[in-house]
Amino acid sequence: MLSTIIKASAVSLALMTSMSVAADTVMKFASWAPPSHVQNRVVIPTWGKWVEDATQGRVKVEIEYGLGHPKTMFDLVEDGVADAGWSYHGYVPGRFKLTQIAELPLLGANAEAASVAHWRIHQKYLAKADEHEGLTVIGLFTHGPGQIHTAKPILSLADLEGQKIRIGGGIQGIIGDRLGITAVGAPATKVYEMMQQGVIDGVFMSTDVQKSLRLKEVAPNLMLFPGGMYLGSFSLFINPDFLASLSAEDQQAILSVSGEKLSAMAGKAWDQSDIDGLNAAQEYGVNIQHVTTSDAIYKEFEQAIKGMDDEFIEMANQQGVDGAAALHELRQIVQSYP
Incomplete structure (x- = not known):
């Protein structure tokens, strides 16, 4: 009798366990x-x-x-x-x-x-x-902050004019238009192959890709703007x-x-990941150019992006959103974030 009870309990427990697993x-x-x-x-x-x-x-x-x-x-x-x-x-x-x-x-x-x-x-x-x-x-x-990864060194933003630059869309597309590049649309996963084959001359991306997408092997020049050009x-x-x-x-x-x-x-x-990518680029010997706010190329960039905030605010207002208030508060949060 006891044996029968033990067996029944075991079966019941097994069924309960099975149901529990199936319920996940x-x-x-x-x-x-x-x-x-x-x-x-x-x-x-x-x-x-x-x-x-x-x-x-x-x-x-x-x-x-x-x-x-x-x-x-x-x-x-x-x-x-x-x-x-x-x-x-x-x-x-x-x-x-x-x-x-x-x-x-x-x-x-x-x-x-x-x-x-x-x-x-x-x-x-x-x-x-x-x-x-x-x-x-x-x-x-x-x-992280979007930077410029290129096959050839960039001495001024004028050097980018006409170059085939992979663009992912969003604000970077607007920046690309203002810089006069030839925009090439493609997912991030295709960038290594496109750089390797010479289909594109460079990309606007964060520094993580120097490691995660191995761009250090095909984009030997990296220009870093303070705070990046965009996110x-x-x-x-x-x-x-x-x-x-x-x-x-x-x-x-x-x-x-x-x-x-x-x-x-x-x-x-x-x-x-951006830190890891930058470290990988340095170890690999990528030519890294650190732009400062006093550099001529930074002044070029400031000039190129003039009016973009106003364009966003106008668009947001058309969507029924207070663009100025939202943008102001976003920047306040960023500045006060720990």
């Missing part, structure tokens, strides 16, 4: 960047651990690669092909305009400070424009139907480890 939800997180990218090495796994801890193991996050071009990530998640994802707003210029607020030149901030400001300003001013329609935004961040705006997002399929407790748990906390972490991770 796997969130498919789409990523278009290589596994070596800081998003896949640090940001998504860290957030995934936060999610798993917050939901007591009921929700786990798994990265899925190869689902499509980065500009398709928004649609893939909205359509439920993936449960969550991340991408660069500049890849979809007709849809995302207000997010350019965090990209404007000479903000003078690292990615962590800019990302926190980006999130707060979005929540207060920009979210009502619903540029992320069909998605639940869980984080906003920027890459790049990204978002992390979840399919709202997927989120709604979870218990209210797990929904709240996921959101509690997202938002500003996730945005700050993503920005901080990119800052470290």
Whole structure:
């Protein structure tokens, strides 16, 4: 009799364990960047651990690669092909305009400070424009300061005129137009190959790519502007139907480890990746030119970007957003960020 009870208990325990395992939800997180990218090495796994801890193991996050071009990530998640994802707003210029607020030149901030400001300003001013329609935004961040990586040395901005420069979109596209470059659109993952084959003469990107995309091997000249020329705006997002399929407790748990906390972490991770990229460039022997605010080339840049703030403010006002107030507050947050 006792043996029968023990066996029945064992079967019951096994069934309960099986049900517990089956009840775990796997969130498919789409990523278009290589596994070596800081998003896949640090940001998504860290957030995934936060999610798993917050939901007591009921929700786990798994990265899925190869689902499509980065500009398709928004649609893939909205359509439920993936449960969550991340991408660069500049890849979809007709849809995302207000997010350019965090990209404007000479903000003078690292990615962590800019990302926190980006999130707060979005929540207060920009979210009502619903540029992320069909998605639940869980984080906003920027890459580090955008710099100039070229095959040949640049002595003045006039040297860039007519050169084929890879542009990712967003504010950097406007800067490229003002500098007279020949813009070449391509995802970041194609840059190494394009530089190696001479399809492009250079790129505007943050310094992390010197290591993460091995640009140190094909872009032997790196010009660093103080604070960078611009920043790049990204978002992390979840399919709202997927989120709604979870218990209210797990929904709240996921959101509690997202938002500003996730945005700050993503920005901080990119800052470290920029440091790693710059160190790799130095070790490899890349020609690094440090521009100062008193240099003629910096004055050239200041002249080239005149009026860009006003253009953004006018566009934001047309979208029903107080552009001047939002931009002023964003810069205040950056300046006071720890």
